[in-house]
Amino acid sequence: MSRRGRLLAIGDIHGCHRALRSLLARLSPNRGDRMVFLGDYIDRGPDPRGVIDTLLAVRRRVMRCTFLMGNHERMLLDVLEGRNLPLYLANGGLVTLLAYMTEGQLRLPASHRRFFNGLQRFHATGSHIFVHAGLRPDCPLSQQTEEDLLWIRDAFLASDADWGKTVVFGHTPMRKPLLQPRRIGLDTGAVYGGVLTACDLHTRRLWQAREPNRD
Template identity: 60%
Template sequence: MTSGRLLAVGDIHGCRDLLVDLLAKVRPQPADRLIFLGDYIDRGPDARGVIDELLTFRLSHPRSIFLKGNHEAMFLDFLAGRNLLLFLRNGGDATLSSYPQEGKIRIPQEHLDFLRNLDLHHETEDFIFVHAGLRPGLPLADQQERDLLWIRSEFLDSDYDWGKTLVFGHTPFAAPLLTANRIGLDTGAVYGRTLSCCDVRSRTCWHAP
């Protein structure tokens, strides 16, 4: 048990400058643990730069947790030759354009390793962190990957209580959603709004810009 903060960061979507700005405001300390909620890529201008920043951040903050979002899943499918149009129609073209090398698209191995080793969820004594949400009525161990990455209305419209606070991204809100047992942190950074971080214990939030 550490005395540090337990911090969660919402969907970044290629907005590297906002990520740098947000981390400068939060000023993570060695005792803190940061959980990034997925969707690092697509739609925004610098997907490659975001992953570079996260890899650099992980070196100085090795306790950090990086969750998989549906956009990382789509990118991995695309790279494996599956569901090509789904990726491209959901902002994947912006991700590909951030990886030019000699007229081709080349993804560094370090980035591929990062994408392939993302966690689907993270659980503590009081919190469950996941990209999109959970299917009501099922314990965490029985959840399906598709729901963890994609679920929306079935989760958002339910008042089911898992006995812990759910911290999630995926669905954009105008401001962080802070209810008795849910914290939603996708605040639409890539749509010209803000990138948000929350100390989930104190519910203190920071935003960039």
């Protein structure tokens, strides 16, 4: 590890709590590191609530953590506000709703509500732009819509636009990490039988872990 610490980006977790814990054990993050989680912590996988508990524990331990909003967190927030339940259920949200159900009522711990409400839409450093899904080509970062940041796919992936920084993203599952000069994609389909991936952006070293029984 360099003296300045690592800049670690972590791809889509989707309720794969055991994969997350295994990955964190391999990373052994410390207070010298900076960690950016790319969103989609919940839905589809077996233990979304456990994932959030662990992420909160990581933030207490590592301190310099940034948590981005994914489209799945946006859908959960919509449901909590009484909107778009059919869309959420169609995108694997039932497992998360059941995880937070108590006596027939949806009850999130206050710490989890604060976590979801505090998620960032993007995070920029001097060399990188972190975002869940990607960026709309030919559109300045300041003018990107939430829908672009959380949902875009084909228009971003097909573009060779240069935003002046490397864009680090998740959202689109890939068999292996995408490591290009202008783009780094880290959703390697942990919930679909792939792996959960972390990358140190200073060195582009990778760490990976697999959720048991997801193949």
